[in-house]
Amino acid sequence: MAVTLKDVATLAGVSVKTVSNVVNGYAFVKADNRRRVEAALAATGYRPNLGARNLRRGRTGFIALMVPELSIPYFAELAGLVITAAQRWDWNVLIEQTLGTRERERASLGSLGPHLIDAAIVSPEALEAEDFSELGPGVPMVLLGEHSVDLPIDRVAIDNVRAAQLAVGHLIGMGRRRIAAIGQNPHRGTAALRLAGYRAALAESGFPEPNELVAPAMNYHRRDGAEAMSALLAGAAPPDAVFCFNDLLAVGALRAAEERGLRVPEDIAIVGFDGTEESAYSRPSLTTIAPDKAAIAEQAVKLLHRRVNSDEPFPPEDVQTPFSLRIRESTTGSPG
Template identity: 75%
Template sequence: MAVTLKDVAELAGVSVKTVSNVVNGYAFVKADNRRRVEEALTATGYRPNLGARNLRRGRTGFIALVVPELSVPYFAELTGLVIGAAHQRDWNVLIEQTQGVRDLERATLASLGPHLIDGALVSPEALEEADFAELAPGVPMVVLGEHAVDVPFDRVAIDNVAAARAAVEHLIELGRTRIAVIGDNPRRGTAALRLAGYRAALAAAGLPQRGDLVAPASNYHRRDGAEAMRWLLDRADPPDAVFCFNDLLAVGALFAAAERGVRVPEEVAVVGFDGTEEAAYSLPSLTTIAPDKAAIAETAVDMIHRRSVAEAAPAAENVQTPFALLVRGSTRPGPPPP
């Protein structure tokens, strides 16, 4: 039979209320009573009924995280951080991936309701502005990432235009003048923003906007980066620097450069985007734009919490979190990572 609060109270020699206060983390419990209860909890192997506790609190105990692909390192790392932040609020996380397909994104959001979750964190790729208005699930929702459409929900993101511009300005400061991009894709809102930052940096430096140095990518995987890099290196006047719209594309670009015998960074410098752990251990190590993923996760979960306890719905917030340019061997030769 399951151990009850009454069983623990009898063993500890205290009231059931005292045991409940200890289990629920209330501070105002005498030190001696707390010690006896904790010893009794260990001895009996008591486990709280989280379902009943959440029902009493008027919550499900779950939030949802909807991302395009868990196999992409950025989303894998972000997922781990969201789970950690959610556990601090006594939430478990239900995870769904959509492959960035609009119909799957719509169907996933439509399936989420207050009977299942207390809130949702969503990183959409294909949803359009009208979709958000139609698919509001009746639970607090936070959109992760910057997109080219307005949404009636809280949003947490970095400034993609500014981040892309910082990456390209770094290459310009190194004296590179034929700077290409890999990742142009009309289906991805962040691609348009990063392309805008790239073009703004070129314009400010008085460098030409060359269409033959803008390489498309149907997906943002290593294979796509390698194929795009080969296409760029086949140009009559190939680039002396490449800005990739994520780290996987950049890792593929590094592979293609090595395959062709092109030295990085001497002949072509490479910058990625995402600040993933993989970037630090590529050869050479990858210079990258690193969003503060921990801040994104913590801010988004905190937004869900504040909305879940608010008596009146506050206005939607748009929070920008920091990013950093991590300069490594793919733009400047240096020591390997520790």
Template identity: 50%
Template sequence: MAASMKDVARLAGVSIKTVSNVVNDYPFVSAATRSRVQAALDTLDYRPNTSARGLRTGRTDLIALAIPALDEPYFAEMAGLIVEAAERRGWTVLIDQTGGDRAREKLATGGSHSHWIDGSITSPLALTGDDVADLVQQRPVVLLGERFTHATADRVAVDSVSAAREATSHLIELGRQRIAFIGAQAQGRTGAVRLAGYRSAILDAGRRPEQGLIVRVERFRRAEGAAAMARLLTAKRPPDAVFCANDLLAVGAIRTLLSSGLRVPQDVAVVGFDDIEEARFTTPSLTSISPDKQQIAEVSVELLCRRIREGADGPPVSVVAGHRLLVRESSVGVVDASGEAFTSDPPG
């Protein structure tokens, strides 16, 4: 038989109300009492009756997480962090893969199963501003990413323009002359935002962006990065550096460079964006913009918590998460077996 709240109260030597306060994470419980009740909960392997709680509170303690692709490392890593942050607050996360399709994004964020969830966190690629406004009327919604700058929902994002400018400036400071960009996309997509940062850095350096050095992609995949790099290498004056809009594109680009007999970074330096785990283990290791994923997860869950549990209203909140450039071998070189450092000096 499953343990009841009454069983937990008896073992902990407290009232059923106190057990309820601990289970529901109410603040006015002393640390000693909370610890004693938690020990009893663990001993009895107590599991809350979510159906009964839903009838009392009007909540299910389920939230939705809608992301474009589960097989993309950035989204997989982010999903793991969000699940951990939600679990610490007593929530279960239902994860939907949308493929960047508008209908699926709407369904995952608050469609036909909206009565099952208390709110949602979504990383939209296709939702419109009107879609978001409609969804917010149904359930609390927190948006992730650069797609909306003036949304009617709470939003957490990295300043991708600033981060892309920093990545490109790093290559300029290394003396690279022909810096390409892989990852251009239609307006409103991630690639377009990061392209703006790349262009800004090039202009700040007194140069003019060359259209021939900018390659469009449909999706941020390794194969597209490899194909884009191959196109760039056919130019009369190939690039001596490339900034990729995400790490998967950069991994693909490095593969093409090495397969073509070129050295990274001696012949072509490469920088990515996202700092996925794979970036630390590529050969050479990948220089990358590292968004503060832990902050993104914690803040997005906390914003949703305020809307759901505290009934917070008021205007939408927009939070800019931190980022940093992690410099690795793909832009500055490595030390060989003899101890001689390969510098990041451009070829020639």
């Protein structure tokens, strides 16, 4: 039979209320009573009935995470970190893949409501302000990234412009002068920001912007990076460095350069963005901008927990999380 709070209380020699306070994390429990309850919990193997607890609180025990593509390692890694962070608050995570289209993003919002979830973390690509009315009323939400939506909603992001400037500044510091960019896409908010950072870095160093070296990418997969790099290398004056707007584009660019017999970084240097695990194991290993994905996940879940459990409204928060430039073989020739 399942162990009950009463069983634990009997073994610990305390009241059921004291056991409940310990299980629910309340601070005001005498140290001696807490130790006895924790020992009894361990001895009996007690596990709380989360379904009953959520029912009493009027909660579902689930939050939603909406991301464009799980096949992109950044989002897969982020999803795992969100699940880990949510578990600390006894939340399960429902994951929605939107493919980054407005129609799918709207449909995903519309399918979620307070009968299914307590809150939502959304990484939008194409949503407009009016689309957020699709989410059920009273469902707290946190946006990930710097997609421009003029709404009073909590947001967690890195400074994409400054991060891109750092990446391109590194290439300039390595002596590169014809620096290309792969990833221009009018439907991706982060693409515009990373392009702005690329342009700002060139302008700061007095370099003219080489429009012929800005390559579009309809998707952010390896094939798109390889095709864009092949087109750049076929030009009359090919680049000596490339800043890619995500790591998959950069891995594809590495492949295209290798197929043309170019050495990386001797003939052409390459920088990615996202700090994915794959970037450390490509050959050569990839220099990349690495957002602190664990901090993004922790901050997003923390904001949701505060919203769900607050009795009073509070102003929306805009949280900036750290990032770093991981310098590796694709720009320096050494592992880094």
